[in-house]
Amino acid sequence: MPVTLLRETPSQTAGPYVHIGLVPSAAGLQTRTQENLHVVAGPQTEGEAIKLELNLWDGGGAPIVDAVVEVWQADGKGRYRHPLDPRSSEIASDFRGFGRAASDLKSGYYVFETVKPGRVENIDGKLMAPHISLTLFARGMNLQLNTRVYFADEASNDEDPILAMVPPPRRRTMIAERKDGGGTPTYTLDIHCQGPKETVFFDV
Amino acid sequence: MNEHSHLSWAGPLTDRRNAQERYARAYQPRERHLHPAADFPGYKSTIARAPKQALLSIPQTMSELTGPVFGHNDLAPHDDDMIVNGQVDGEPIGERIIVHGRVLDQNGRGLPNTLVEVWQANAGGRYRHKLEDYLAPLDPNFGGCGRCVTDEDGNYHFRTIRPGAYPWRNYRNSWRPAHIHFSLFGPAFATRLITQMYFEGDPLIPICPIVNAVPDKAGVDAMTALLDTTANTPHDCLAYRFDIVLRGPRQIFFENRPEGL
Numbered sequence: 001m002p003v004t005l006l007r008e009t010p011s012q013t014a015g016p017y018v019h020i021g022l023v024p025s026a027a028g029l030q031t032r033t034q035e036n037l038h039v040v041a042g043p044q045t046e047g048e049a050i051k052l053e054l055n056l057w058d059g060g061g062a063p064i065v066d067a068v069v070e071v072w073q074a075d076g077k078g079r080y081r082h083p084l085d086p087r088s089s090e091i092a093s094d095f096r097g098f099g100r101a102a103s104d105l106k107s108g109y110y111v112f113e114t115v116k117p118g119r120v121e122n123i124d125g126k127l128m129a130p131h132i133s134l135t136l137f138a139r140g141m142n143l144q145l146n147t148r149v150y151f152a153d154e155a156s157n158d159e160d161p162i163l164a165m166v167p168p169p170r171r172r173t174m175i176a177e178r179k180d181g182g183g184t185p186t187y188t189l190d191i192h193c194q195g196p197k198e199t200v201f202f203d204v
Numbered sequence: 205m206n207e208h209s210h211l212s213w214a215g216p217l218t219d220r221r222n223a224q225e226r227y228a229r230a231y232q233p234r235e236r237h238l239h240p241a242a243d244f245p246g247y248k249s250t251i252a253r254a255p256k257q258a259l260l261s262i263p264q265t266m267s268e269l270t271g272p273v274f275g276h277n278d279l280a281p282h283d284d285d286m287i288v289n290g291q292v293d294g295e296p297i298g299e300r301i302i303v304h305g306r307v308l309d310q311n312g313r314g315l316p317n318t319l320v321e322v323w324q325a326n327a328g329g330r331y332r333h334k335l336e337d338y339l340a341p342l343d344p345n346f347g348g349c350g351r352c353v354t355d356e357d358g359n360y361h362f363r364t365i366r367p368g369a370y371p372w373r374n375y376r377n378s379w380r381p382a383h384i385h386f387s388l389f390g391p392a393f394a395t396r397l398i399t400q401m402y403f404e405g406d407p408l409i410p411i412c413p414i415v416n417a418v419p420d421k422a423g424v425d426a427m428t429a430l431l432d433t434t435a436n437t438p439h440d441c442l443a444y445r446f447d448i449v450l451r452g453p454r455q456i457f458f459e460n461r462p463e464g465l
Contacts, residue, residue: 003311005232005310005311005452006308006309006311006312007235007238007422007426008232008235008238008239008397008449008450008451009397009399009426009427009448010418010423010424010426010427011240011397011398011399012240012398012399012415012417012427013240013247013398013414014398015385015400016335017323017325017333017385018323019333020332020333020348021321021322021323021350021351021385021387022321022323022387027331027332027333027334027349028333028334029332029347029349031289031290031347031349058252059252059256060252062252064253066335072270074267080266080270081270081273082270082271082273082392083273084229084266084269085270097272098271120266122265123265123266128265131267133268133393135393139249140250140251140252140253140254141242141250142241142242142244142247142250142414142417143236143240144398145255148267161263162260162262162265165260165262166260193253194252194254194256198255198257200260201260202259202260202261202262203260203262204234204262204264204393204394
């Protein structure tokens with residue numbers, strides 16, 4: 001029997017005051033101030049502790065100061081905290097795999113404290129290169145933007161099925177550079193909504 | 205199984221079974237033509253922020269089929285009651301309302317344990333936010349931030365103050381209809397959705413460019429809550445009902461069998 005599907009509720013922009021609902025402390029609310037949603041992993045989590053630094057830019061070259069960025073990732077062993085992952089129960093209790101960050105409302109700089117994820121299987125059973133899924137919500141975005149962050153020092157990038165779909169000159173828009181030098185290793189990436197360095201965004 | 209034949213079935217049989225099962229868990233494609241266009245000139249902020257390149261269609265891998273899991277333990281008391289959770293020394297000003305409904309997938313199934321986050325302006329149309337400078341006053345007893353987790357049937361329920369309309373810097377005389385922002389997760393990264401809820405009968409709805417970025421009236425109606433007098437609290441709150449549909453699975457599994465087979 002043919003099935004009639006309901007229509008997905010239309011998306012609407014998260015607007016300029018998205019922080020009130022998603023990161024209330026960034027809006028200036030004195031509520032949930034104990035939440036550190038940009039901390040994705042704790043000390044017990046398997047994997048190399050890293051910082052992920054993102055800078056968001058609009059098409060005019062101005063920083064996007066009012067977005068909320070969400071990340072979703074596996075732990076250092078490539079395990080997702082989700083019922084679909086059979087190894088989910090082996091994950092350290094201080095790893096949820098989800099994070100959320102606002103900028104200081106001036107700089108367009110967003111930072112996460114996490115671990116470098118391990119490789120995760122694609123649907124054909126082959127391993128993908130380590131990556132973090134990224135979602136951007138902001139004023140002027142009618143529907144969220146999705147992309148991934150890959151890591152410049154990963155040889156497996158060359159065999160990743162998603163990167164392989166991207167023309168080589170644009171692949172680097174998804175690959176974060178590593179900065180070592182005291183403290184936690186840091187990966188940095190610029191996200192551009194438009195222009196010659198426009199990030200590759202996904203239809204998931 | 206012919207519909208799977210475009211996949212490459214390399215590898216041992218067990219791997220192929222796993223791959224097949226995961227594929228069957230994939231979500232319906234997002235019907236982007238039924239969502240607002242990324243670039244909608246009537247909403248000026250989209251002009252510098254809408255990507256110009258075509259989106260890359262990617263397969264749904266484990267990274268998209270999974271997503272954060274939330275539960276009632278993640279909530280604090282009164283997170284679902286914006287009449288109470290911003291109070292300092294009294295009741296907030298404005299029309300007291302209940303907003304409730306069901307979070308469904310495209311197959312009409314209620315989605316349990318889904319985090320629903322909401323935010324809104326106060327009764328005067330003023331948001332409690334560092335970047336907000338509208339001359340309407342803050343209400344010292346109203347924050348405008350709430351959240352809850354759906355029950356086993358996908359139901360959610362908030363109490364709040366009906367938000368006011370407010371002007372915004374788009375065109376010289378642009379006003380937003382009264383609305384509540386809704387953020388939803390669903391079971392996977394692929395089902396994530398942020399939308400806005402409007403109120404039945406608001407004359408600002410049909411002249412708002414953010415609303416009108418949605419291409420058809422049915423879509424606008426789907427974002428419009430209806431007065432639901434059956435759910436009122438007598439002598440206390442009016443109620444509005446707003447159901448939300450998130451992307452559904454391509455196949456429904458029941459005890460490892462596709463339903464109906």
